Amino acid sequence: MDERSFFYNLGKLVYQLDGVYGAYGKNCNLGSPNLLWILYALNDGERHSQKLICAEWDIPRSTANTIIKDLESKHYITLSQIKGERRELLVSLTESGKKYADGILSDLYRREKEIYSEIEAPEEFIDTLQNLAAKMQRIAAKGDKIMNKKILVAYFSASGTTAKVARDLASAAGAELYEIKPAIPYTRADLDWTDKRSRSSLEMSDKSSRPALADRNAPVSGYDTILLGFPVWWYTAPTIVNSFLESYDFSGKKIVLFATSGGSGFGHTREDLSKSVGNDTTIIEGKIMNGAYSAAELESLIGKLLG
Numbered sequence: 001m002d003e004r005s006f007f008y009n010l011g012k013l014v015y016q017l018d019g020v021y022g023a024y025g026k027n028c029n030l031g032s033p034n035l036l037w038i039l040y041a042l043n044d045g046e047r048h049s050q051k052l053i054c055a056e057w058d059i060p061r062s063t064a065n066t067i068i069k070d071l072e073s074k075h076y077i078t079l080s081q082i083k084g085e086r087r088e089l090l091v092s093l094t095e096s097g098k099k100y101a102d103g104i105l106s107d108l109y110r111r112e113k114e115i116y117s118e119i120e121a122p123e124e125f126i127d128t129l130q131n132l133a134a135k136m137q138r139i140a141a142k143g144d145k146i147m148n149k150k151i152l153v154a155y156f157s158a159s160g161t162t163a164k165v166a167r168d169l170a171s172a173a174g175a176e177l178y179e180i181k182p183a184i185p186y187t188r189a190d191l192d193w194t195d196k197r198s199r200s201s202l203e204m205s206d207k208s209s210r211p212a213l214a215d216r217n218a219p220v221s222g223y224d225t226i227l228l229g230f231p232v233w234w235y236t237a238p239t240i241v242n243s244f245l246e247s248y249d250f251s252g253k254k255i256v257l258f259a260t261s262g263g264s265g266f267g268h269t270r271e272d273l274s275k276s277v278g279n280d281t282t283i284i285e286g287k288i289m290n291g292a293y294s295a296a297e298l299e300s301l302i303g304k305l306l307g
């Protein structure tokens with residue numbers, strides 16, 4: 001099973017389970033499915049903070065407030081202050097609240113008991129799910145970090161392949177996109193690598209060639225981290241990428257490279273590009289993005305930039 005079908009099935013099953021509990025709540029005429037979860041959470045004889053109930057059962061604060069106020073007006077719960085926490089309340093069921101909760105939940109508990117006996121290694125099962133949830137939460141927090149960190153995706157693309165990857169990366173990273181454009185666009189003939197006298201062949205055989213840029217508008221100064229993309233030409237980056245690097249101040253910045261190619265790797269790209277920046281610029285080989293790539297691959301490339 002690959003990761004897509006694993007999470008697809010997991011998501012589906014979580015929703016199915018949630019649906020079973022939702023239907024139960026509906027049959028009990030509870031109105032809000034969240035009421036079932038709040039009673040479920042409170043009915044263990046302990047006192048719970050309202051904040052923790054919301055966090056643990058993923059219930060919006062305002063929804064929980066409404067439900068709790070309603071339960072309090074019916075004298076099913078009591079609210080008490082937590083020392084030092086003026087805005088936090090401890091919630092506990094009253095005698096009649098416990099009766100109310102038991103009345104609603106007893107049939108559910110009976111069904112759960114019936115199924116529980118058939119579950120193999122229930123503690124391990126919960127452990128596995130708990131680990132998974134914790135990992136997902138950590139990654140989600142990292143995702144927020146991605147959204148908060150400003151990333152620039154700068155790319156050169158002669159025939160559109162790298163441009164597509166750059167667009168996908170920018171949208172996955174919530175990044176600004178900048179196209180490195182040559183002052184004189186490359187024609188088909190210019191790109192003919194079988195012709196030793198074509199423009200690209202001449203440029204690439206002269207390490208000092210620096211094709212002119214169409215503009216100097218890349219917003220480099222506003223970013224510390226840059227994803228830099230290009231097609232591999234003759235086992236390195238096209239020299240216009242050197243023109244780009246030499247036209248701005250990249251000191252103290254981190255650059256992660258991505259590229260597309262006809263099959264080869266980065267070759268001597270990193271060495272060649274390092275010559276166009278100072279010692280205090282970090283250039284890292286990211287990934288050759290040929291063919292189909294998954295959202296996870298895009299994220300891992302972005303992760304290299306943030307790591």
Ligand SMILES: Cc1cc2nc3c(=O)[nH]c(=O)nc-3n(C[C@H](O)[C@H](O)[C@H](O)COP(=O)(O)O)c2cc1C
Nearest residue numbers: 157158159160161162231233234235261262263264
């Ligand atoms: C002048 C030239 C040289 C190339 N050299 C290589 C190479 O050394 N290795 C390779 O795998 N692909 C090579 N390619 C293929 C390109 O890297 C590949 O088609 C790339 O995806 C094109 O990206 P683009 O559409 O963004 O320009 C070369 C293409 C051109 C035009």
